[in-house]
Amino acid sequence: MKKISILGATGSVGSQALEVISNNPESFSLCSISAGRNIEKLEEIITTFKPALVSVVDDDDRKSLASKYADIEFLSGKEGLLSVARDESDMLLTAIMGSIGLEPTLAAIESGKDIALANKETLVAAGEIVMERAKEKGVSIVPVDSEHSAVFQCLRGEKLSEMKRIILTASGGSFRDLSREELADVTLEMALDHPNWSMGRKITIDSATMMNKGLEVIEAKWLFDADVDQISTILHRESTVHSMVEFTDNSIMAQMGTADMKTAIQFAFSHPDRLPMNNPMDLDKLSQLNFKPMDLERFKMLQYAYDALRTGGTMPAVMNAANEYAVAKFLDGEISFTDIEKVVELRMDDHNPVKNPDLETILYYDRLYKSDMR
Numbered sequence: 001m002k003k004i005s006i007l008g009a010t011g012s013v014g015s016q017a018l019e020v021i022s023n024n025p026e027s028f029s030l031c032s033i034s035a036g037r038n039i040e041k042l043e044e045i046i047t048t049f050k051p052a053l054v055s056v057v058d059d060d061d062r063k064s065l066a067s068k069y070a071d072i073e074f075l076s077g078k079e080g081l082l083s084v085a086r087d088e089s090d091m092l093l094t095a096i097m098g099s100i101g102l103e104p105t106l107a108a109i110e111s112g113k114d115i116a117l118a119n120k121e122t123l124v125a126a127g128e129i130v131m132e133r134a135k136e137k138g139v140s141i142v143p144v145d146s147e148h149s150a151v152f153q154c155l156r157g158e159k160l161s162e163m164k165r166i167i168l169t170a171s172g173g174s175f176r177d178l179s180r181e182e183l184a185d186v187t188l189e190m191a192l193d194h195p196n197w198s199m200g201r202k203i204t205i206d207s208a209t210m211m212n213k214g215l216e217v218i219e220a221k222w223l224f225d226a227d228v229d230q231i232s233t234i235l236h237r238e239s240t241v242h243s244m245v246e247f248t249d250n251s252i253m254a255q256m257g258t259a260d261m262k263t264a265i266q267f268a269f270s271h272p273d274r275l276p277m278n279n280p281m282d283l284d285k286l287s288q289l290n291f292k293p294m295d296l297e298r299f300k301m302l303q304y305a306y307d308a309l310r311t312g313g314t315m316p317a318v319m320n321a322a323n324e325y326a327v328a329k330f331l332d333g334e335i336s337f338t339d340i341e342k343v344v345e346l347r348m349d350d351h352n353p354v355k356n357p358d359l360e361t362i363l364y365y366d367r368l369y370k371s372d373m374r
């Protein structure tokens with residue numbers, strides 16, 4: 001029985017992880033969870049799973065929940081997230097949104113537990129520090145992001161030295177068939193309508209701007225110790241091939257499956273074993289698989305991510321912070337879709353990167369470039 005805790009249990013990945021735990025009661029149990037502000041959903045989870053420890057954002061929510069559920073420990077804020085990360089579970093699923101996941105992920109690593117990593121922003125902001133600490137502590141960072149789960153599966157039993165190239169597939173997001181000019185008139189509702197995946201709001205916007213693939217390029221660099229030139233992307237509108245690895249002999253391994261995050265979540269939990277699932281892909285209905293070269297002029301945010309990775313130091317953290325800031329503004333109706341790209345570009349141009357930053361420096365710039373600045 002593997003004991004699992006979840007940061008972001010009320011979200012899209014968190015909810016699907018709870019389904020995986022429910023479907024496999026003999027393999028997984030739930031220990032502690034964190035939620036944000038969705039207290040209605042949190043109460044459903046509390047009633048069903050009775051976690052030992054629950055963390056929320058707001059201290060008023062904590063007080064009101066503590067008065068209702070006497071057997072459960074409730075905490076709030078950053079301390080709450082860190083306590084969930086340091087609990088007695090075997091594995092922490094980081095399904096929280098944004099770089100706020102960085103410090104709890106490091107706390108979980110320090111406490112010696114394995115990480116099922118969905119929260120890609122953590123590796124974008126501080127990949128070198130996180131992977132180094134994980135290595136020193138001997139803990140595994142198992143990818144949950146569908147592309148990285150695919151690459152992880154393609155690399156099982158292979159030598160990293162024989163990996164020539166990682167090929168991350170991209171659906172293209174909500175606006176994949178629009179030109180740059182046509183993006184001027186798009187609405188929030190249109191942006192949130194992802195063609196293949198049902199996901200949280202922030203990642204759905206990232207997918208539409210192609211920043212999601214940019215974040216994933218940086219995530220792949222740290223997870224698979226790859227050089228930036230070994231990480232390529234390709235448009236694949238079906239999201240059937242979740243990603244591929246090309247080896248030195250030009251063999252390409254691909255992992256395919258239904259566009260269902262539960263497969264990647266369950267594999268992260270059960271790895272190195274596999275457990276049955278009820279979402280088979282119907283190959284008879286799979287008429288074609290399309291692949292198209294990525295256009296970095298059309299999808300400038302992906303170019304920015306490659307630039308940030310090549311620059312290194314604090315630049316990926318700044319790019320991520322600027323993107324979190326801009327996407328939040330777009331979701332609040334304060335800026336247009338095309339402004340997201342402009343904000344990220346301006347903030348990256350503004351930044352003088354610091355080489356080999358420590359955690360404090362990264363957290364400082366993360367806060368700065370997520371703020372209104374001026």
Ligand SMILES: NC(=O)C1=CN([C@@H]2O[C@H](COP(=O)(O)OP(=O)(O)OC[C@H]3O[C@@H](n4cnc5c(N)ncnc54)[C@H](OP(=O)(O)O)[C@@H]3O)[C@@H](O)[C@H]2O)C=CC1
Pocket residue numbers: 007008009010011012013014034035036037038039057094095096097098100118119120121144145146197198199200201202203261
């Ligand atoms: N959704 C997907 O299919 C995939 C997601 N990912 C990654 O996984 C992560 C989660 O994504 P997703 O599940 O879509 O996101 P959601 O927005 O659906 O869920 C985010 C979770 O984090 C909580 N949360 C948000 N902000 C805070 C905060 N400031 N403090 C504490 N908790 C907070 C939310 O709480 P509440 O709702 O209660 O306010 C919710 O539980 C992201 O990093 C994303 O990039 C990666 C691959 C696929």
Ligand SMILES: CC(=O)[C@@H](O)[C@H](O)COP(=O)(O)O
Pocket residue numbers: 145146147169170171172173197203206207208212213261
């Ligand atoms: C499910 C998942 O892993 C998402 O990151 C998904 O990949 C988004 O799809 P695109 O970014 O390819 O549109």
Ligand SMILES: [Mn+2]
Pocket residue numbers: 145146147216
């Ligand atoms: Mn992904």
